[in-house]
Amino acid sequence: MLIDLKKLWQKGKEEESFYFEYNPETELIDIPSAEIVLPIKVVGKVTLTGRHSAFIEGEISFKVKGECTRCLTETEKDFAIEFSEGVSDDGEDAYPLKNDTVDLSKIVDDKIIISMPVTLLCKEDCKGLCPDCGGNLNENGCKCK
């Protein structure tokens, strides 16, 4: 996912929209028995703020599929993470540019890693499994009580 700021300059444009489908090289979530359904979709807009700097904003969206961390039922959940970041070739608070090109993968990887929960729940108030009989407490399956 590379965005070349030189091309924007050459076209005389100040901003441009982008859309990427992204397959990260590394595992970005740390939820047991769950994974991101690929590809991750990244949509957004890049705005030039100088000859070698820009502002990037957008939204990362994807689905996570796997077992509910509490009750182990197969489940799916949609996630959307909004982001806005500066990029420049000399900024300390900004993501770096290489030959006026931004590697959006780095930004997206970071955003997902810091935003994601460590659990996947079939519903927010999932009651989980009974520690005694293993019955699913969301259903009427537990015989202990």
Ligand SMILES: [Zn+2]
């Ligand atoms: Zn559950």
Ligand SMILES: [Zn+2]
């Ligand atoms: Zn029970």
